[in-house]
Amino acid sequence: MSLTSEQVLQALSAVNDPELGRDVVTLGMIKDLTVQGGKVRFTLELTTPACPVKEELKASCQQAVAALAGVESLTVELSARQRATRPALGSELAREVKNLLAVASGKGGVGKSTVASNLACALAAEGARVGLLDLDVYGPSIPALLGLKHGELAYHEDTQLVAPMEKFGLKIMSMGFLVPPGQSVIWRGPMLHGQVDFFFRKVHWGELDYLVVDLPPGTGDVQLSLSQLVPLGGAVVVSTPQDVALGVATKAINMFEKLKVPVLGLVENMSYYACPHCHQRDDVFGHGGARETASKLGVAFLGEIPLNSQVRQAGDEGAPVVVARPDSAAAQAFRACARLTAGRLSVAAVEGTDALKSNLLPVP
Numbered sequence: 175m176s177l178t179s180e181q182v183l184q185a186l187s188a189v190n191d192p193e194l195g196r197d198v199v200t201l202g203m204i205k206d207l208t209v210q211g212g213k214v215r216f217t218l219e220l221t222t223p224a225c226p227v228k229e230e231l232k233a234s235c236q237q238a239v240a241a242l243a244g245v246e247s248l249t250v251e252l253s254a255r256q257r258a259t260r261p262a263l264g265s266e267l268a269r270e271v272k273n274l275l276a277v278a279s280g281k282g283g284v285g286k287s288t289v290a291s292n293l294a295c296a297l298a299a300e301g302a303r304v305g306l307l308d309l310d311v312y313g314p315s316i317p318a319l320l321g322l323k324h325g326e327l328a329y330h331e332d333t334q335l336v337a338p339m340e341k342f343g344l345k346i347m348s349m350g351f352l353v354p355p356g357q358s359v360i361w362r363g364p365m366l367h368g369q370v371d372f373f374f375r376k377v378h379w380g381e382l383d384y385l386v387v388d389l390p391p392g393t394g395d396v397q398l399s400l401s402q403l404v405p406l407g408g409a410v411v412v413s414t415p416q417d418v419a420l421g422v423a424t425k426a427i428n429m430f431e432k433l434k435v436p437v438l439g440l441v442e443n444m445s446y447y448a449c450p451h452c453h454q455r456d457d458v459f460g461h462g463g464a465r466e467t468a469s470k471l472g473v474a475f476l477g478e479i480p481l482n483s484q485v486r487q488a489g490d491e492g493a494p495v496v497v498a499r500p501d502s503a504a505a506q507a508f509r510a511c512a513r514l515t516a517g518r519l520s521v522a523a524v525e526g527t528d529a530l531k532s533n534l535l536p537v538p
């Protein structure tokens with residue numbers, strides 16, 4: 175009896191996506207399956223181009239099918255269709271953005287902008303279309319971190335909306351492009367709301383898989399406006415080990431729960447000292463605090479970013495460390511964190527946000 179597509183699908187239904195906890199057939203990831211004699215061919219359609227487990231998943235599919243009797247040749251192509259956490263109805267602002275990802279912290283100086291810019295670059299490097307919006311209206315640092323200057327904005331020809339700046343494969347917008355350096359803005363809540371609205375209504379973002387939003391520190395008007403204006407796919411909370419101990423991260427997580435924004439996970443920045451000379455690791459501030467806090471609060475732990483002068487230097491020179499030194503320990507940590515974050519957004523998109531609670535990641 176010759177091989178049938180049903181048999182192939184049956185075999186593939188034993189392959190689970192480890193991130194999403196469902197099999198690849200149920201998830202609709204098997205496309206264009208053809209079986210001709212013993213020749214099997216199909217496309218494995220990932221839920222995001224930044225899929226953290228693409229090679230592993232492809233290998234599992236190959237293994238499952240190769241084990242069938244009568245398979246002579248097997249071709250598996252990889253493709254990706256970005257799933258959206260964005261609901262079908264609701265806010266019309268930035269409709270073509272599939273996932274809005276906020277990066278937040280309970281206080282300043284923990285490395286939020288550093289994490290936001292590196293996450294954005296890491297997602298773009300995986301092949302996703304990524305934007306980076308700096309909403310830290312009081313202290314916009316994204317322009318400096320990416321080596322961009324005030325006053326270089328242009329208009330998008332067709333729409334006459336403001337065109338975001340482009341660098342490192344990202345579309346970038348910041349208050350820092352509008353206000354001359356050294357000048358400060360003093361705004362009340364309604365003005366801030368108007369400004370956040372402007373960044374969505376008057377900027378031509380175009381189609382994006384992810385828009386990473388760098389928030390001001392704390393729990394204030396900008397956070398509130400943002401969550402009212404657009405549906406956020408999720409938030410990544412950044413903390414240093416000391417702030418974890420002081421409960422600052424917990425406050426930020428609680429805020430998002432109140433705003434009904436799913437918390438994708440907690441990142442520990444300046445987690446340990448990675449010596450660039452001897453490559454030894456020193457847990458300057460103790461170890462494991464953020465991991466424990468995450469598990470206590472029922473949120474995923476997205477990784478530890480080392481405290482390393484290369485991270486600061488890269489920022490000072492206007493190129494995030496994942497671009498400037500892609501082989502460094504810090505860049506690897508950022509990439510791992512970006513992949514886990516993308517995976518979490520896919521979980522939320524495919525299975526709904528409740529799945530984020532019940533499907534915590536294995537601790538990396």
Ligand SMILES: Nc1ncnc2c1ncn2[C@@H]1O[C@H](COP(=O)(O)OP(=O)(O)O)[C@@H](O)[C@H]1O
Nearest residue numbers: 282283284285286287288480481482485486489
């Ligand atoms: N992992 C790190 N190692 C070394 N320096 C870091 C690290 N993360 C951030 N920094 C530095 O700390 C400072 C504050 O970071 P920033 O991202 O601007 O914080 P925030 O946005 O939370 O205020 C910057 O000078 C940055 O280069």
Ligand SMILES: [Mg+2]
Nearest residue numbers: 286287310315
């Ligand atoms: Mg900042």
